[in-house]
Amino acid sequence: MSPRIAIIGAGVAGCGVALRAAQLHAKDVVVLEKGTPASGSSGRSAGVYNTQTLDPLQIEIRIRSREILFQLERSRGLPLARIGNIRIATTEADIPKLESALATIKSFGADDTRILSQKELQALVPDLRCDDVVAGLYGVNDGHLDGHLLCSALIDEARDLGAKVMNNAEVLAYEKRGSTHVLSTTRGKIECDVVINAAGAWAGHVGNLLGHAAPIKPEVHEVIIVKLPRKLDYVVPMCNFYMPGQNGAGIYFRQDGEDSLIAGLHTYYSVEGHEVSNPDSYSPPDGDDYFLEVAQLVSDRLQIDDLGFKNGWHGLYPLSADGEFQIGPYAADPSVIVVAGMGGTGVTSGALTGALAAEWAILGKPATVPNAVKLLPDRLSRAA
Known part of the structure; x- marks a missing residue:
């Protein structure tokens, strides 16, 4: 029964x-x-959905979850902003990881992902500083939602x-x-x-x-809003400078409206000072360190003068041990x-x-x- x-x-x-x-x-x-x-x-959250990770089980979970999103887009009109998602590598040692991930993604039936060269990345995001970028795993139908x-x-x-x-x-x-x-x-x-x-x-x-x-260890993470000085003639996809397994956190940013981006630091692991004992009552860590770090990292990566930055919102990462x-x-x-x-x-x-x-x-x-x-x-x- x-x-x-x-x-x-x-x-x-x-x-x-x-x-x-x-x-x-x-x-x-x-x-x-x-x-x-x-x-x-x-x-x-930052509302991102994507398949660009490295672990085969996590890739399969993301692909099957994305299939549900696509079905809801058809049946319920769920708005999906398919601006693309890029997992960006800055060392040659990461290229085999991206190649292995791409093979896994294709093995699960997703055929909308490919590896971009430095030149292709630069063409896709003209204002992106790519001097130390070697490649990126790009999912054209990935993006963000509410x-x-x-x-x-x-x-x-x-x-x-x-x-x-x-x-x-x-x-x-x-x-x-x-x-x-x-x-x-x-x-x-x-x-x-x-x-x-x-x-x-x-x-x-x-x-x-x-x-x-x-x-579960809930940790507070903040999204920063980046104001653009002008309307761009392209859409900034989700750019993720974080490779699963790396130490520390990595910067991400993506388009969020005609005149703004959102940005933050992502990690799959615990970040000291971000722990929350009571999920009913929390606030970002004291001080401006996080805000200034995000602002500096975005400014280093996007070669656009007069970017503006302001606090956005914060939420919790519920992490297992x-x-x-x-x-x-x-x-x-x-x-x-x-x-x-x-x-x-x-x-x-x-x-x-x-x-x-x-x-x-x-x-x-x-x-x-x-x-x-x-x-x-x-x-x-x-x-x-």
């Missing part, structure tokens, strides 16, 4: 759970959101298939009666057969409430499932990681991306 499923959190991942569970004909699907959809990190609109599109699709969303329904208490999970919320009690922790930066707190740890996602059931109770730890790639990957959590709940395996079995949450307790 199909299970009753309660999903805690209506970010991209939680909404992705709801859609896939409804598609798989779950008996009763309800999303419990303490605010409104995308009110957490999903609505406070996290609120993505969550709305996922939820609308799920609702049409019978799923429900309860806004302003914070989970306050939990107990298990036999095989039934009972969630006490600010809007009453919910009973279910499977509970899925998709609470983003709050996943650690929710995990503690459920008695199944989801070790090992930097990997947490997706799937706990061995001690397979009816408790988590999808968490996506760091700064929740918009890119969340629709699919949520779908995988739903597949664990209903099919007993991550059918769309079988290799995601590597991401089961119990690995973290074993490592500890």
